[in-house]
Amino acid sequence: MPDTKRNQADARGVPVSACQDESLDDYEVALRQMQSYFGDPTETLAKTLERDPEFVMGHVFNASAMLMMSERQYLPMVRDSLGAAEALADKANDREKGMIAAVRLYAEGRWDEACVAWDRVLADYPRDALAIQCAHLTDFYLGDALNLRDRVGRVIGRWDESVPGYSYILGMQAFGFEECNQYAEAEDAGRAALAIEPRDPWSVHAVTHVLEMQNRYHEGQKFMRDRVDDWSPDNGFAFHNWWHLALFHVEQEDFAGALELYDNEIWVDDSDVSLQMLDATALLWRLHLQGVDVADRWKAIAELWDRKTPLENGYYAFNDFHAIIALLGAGQVAEAREVFADLERAGRENPALTRMMARDVGVPASAAVIAFAEESYGDAVDYLLPLRSVAPRFGGSHAQRDILTQTLIEAAIRDGQAGLATNLVGERLVHKPESPILRRFASRIPA
Numbered sequence: 342m343p344d345t346k347r348n349q350a351d352a353r354g355v356p357v358s359a360c361q362d363e364s365l366d367d368y369e370v371a372l373r374q375m376q377s378y379f380g381d382p383t384e385t386l387a388k389t390l391e392r393d394p395e396f397v398m399g400h401v402f403n404a405s406a407m408l409m410m411s412e413r414q415y416l417p418m419v420r421d422s423l424g425a426a427e428a429l430a431d432k433a434n435d436r437e438k439g440m441i442a443a444v445r446l447y448a449e450g451r452w453d454e455a456c457v458a459w460d461r462v463l464a465d466y467p468r469d470a471l472a473i474q475c476a477h478l479t480d481f482y483l484g485d486a487l488n489l490r491d492r493v494g495r496v497i498g499r500w501d502e503s504v505p506g507y508s509y510i511l512g513m514q515a516f517g518f519e520e521c522n523q524y525a526e527a528e529d530a531g532r533a534a535l536a537i538e539p540r541d542p543w544s545v546h547a548v549t550h551v552l553e554m555q556n557r558y559h560e561g562q563k564f565m566r567d568r569v570d571d572w573s574p575d576n577g578f579a580f581h582n583w584w585h586l587a588l589f590h591v592e593q594e595d596f597a598g599a600l601e602l603y604d605n606e607i608w609v610d611d612s613d614v615s616l617q618m619l620d621a622t623a624l625l626w627r628l629h630l631q632g633v634d635v636a637d638r639w640k641a642i643a644e645l646w647d648r649k650t651p652l653e654n655g656y657y658a659f660n661d662f663h664a665i666i667a668l669l670g671a672g673q674v675a676e677a678r679e680v681f682a683d684l685e686r687a688g689r690e691n692p693a694l695t696r697m698m699a700r701d702v703g704v705p706a707s708a709a710v711i712a713f714a715e716e717s718y719g720d721a722v723d724y725l726l727p728l729r730s731v732a733p734r735f736g737g738s739h740a741q742r743d744i745l746t747q748t749l750i751e752a753a754i755r756d757g758q759a760g761l762a763t764n765l766v767g768e769r770l771v772h773k774p775e776s777p778i779l780r781r782f783a784s785r786i787p788a
């Protein structure tokens with residue numbers, strides 16, 4: 342029989358209930374895989390749980406990791422892992438019970454309440470790296486910029502460089518600063534994280550966001566290219582960092598360069614990952630707005646989204662919005678309207694939070710792109726203009742949601758609303774005075 346001990350702790354001193362020593366070692370591997378996106382943590386823990394089925398945190402970790410994929414298709418597996426963890430509740434310690442409660446809330450669609458539950462765990466166990474990361478990713482899915490910064494800020498004082506994985510916490514703080522427009526603090530934290538651990542794609546990503554928001558596109562390209570071996574090969578987050586690099590190309594009107602990255606790095610034939618598909622879709626739409634012919638790429642990406650219909654419809658409005666764009670791009674208006682109808686239903690019937698996300702942002706944003714595709718540009722403007730202040734509520738980053746503003750500017754131009762288009766371009770010129778793509782927009786505003 343393997344040795345089983347009680348009152349153990351993980352590498353950060355967070356208490357863990359009875360498990361085999363090897364299971365804790367595996368947990369550290371899985372945690373590092375989740376933090377770095379190198380390797381598959383659920384695969385790692387699948388073997389662990391075969392050997393040590395009473396390892397509560399193994400079940401909690403697997404459920405959490407699958408929830409962070411932001412897709413309904415994983416819910417049956419989440420429920421299996423959650424059920425296994427709950428069956429062990431009488432053996433679980435308080436921290437583990439708190440983590441189980443958070444997973445249950447998230448699985449019930451109460452994502453905001455899950456974040457509160459993780460906060461409660463962190464009040465007693467501020468070095469619970471899994472709680473921090475899950476809450477951070479959920480804050481991202483909710484577009485909650487303040488908590489992207491402050492939830493990490495509440496605990497980072499309890500960490501330092503001697504604690505394993507500290508750099509990843511710094512990297513999360515960097516992204517939180519960036520989403521709160523604190524670019525200097527964000528860049529400092531991101532670069533400090535990379536000085537400790539260069540192979541940290543999330544910290545690379547945080548710095549890249551700063552370079553994007555400050556329109557430092559030449560520097561951004563160099564930053565990413567110089568360290569490409571640290572964030573790209575065999576990395577589960579690489580597609581998103583490649584997407585950011587493609588944005589630097591789009592910014593300079595290098596559309597061929599962006600498409601080359603799309604074909605070689607961002608697009609995957611049989612991808613089943615919504616996060617990857619939405620980045621691919623968003624890049625094609627940005628190019629489409631510039632009048633670039635993306636050929637049959639729309640058809641291919643629409644086919645991938647089609648495969649997720651109707652299961653995923655209404656689960657996460659941010660995904661649905663991108664599915665609708667891809668289907669419109671491929672000329673599949675009827676299919677796009679089917680997703681839209683399910684999104685509208687989610688806006689009436691989902692649990693409170695995801696209902697709000699669908700109703701307040703997903704539906705009007707999707708109505709806008711449908712109107713745009715039907716060349717009803719005035720309607721697209723009418724949908725998008727009031728959305729500007731509430732758009733963060735359906736998740737994503739500033740950079741991702743910029744698709745809404747770019748669509749709005751283009752719709753205003755095509756509808757002949759010169760004053761509005763001039764103001765929208767002017768607003769961006771304050772932040773990006775040297776922007777080639779902005780000059781391109783400006784040059785097309787009707788006199």
Ligand SMILES: [Fe+2]
Nearest residue numbers: 546550738740
């Ligand atoms: Fe990003």
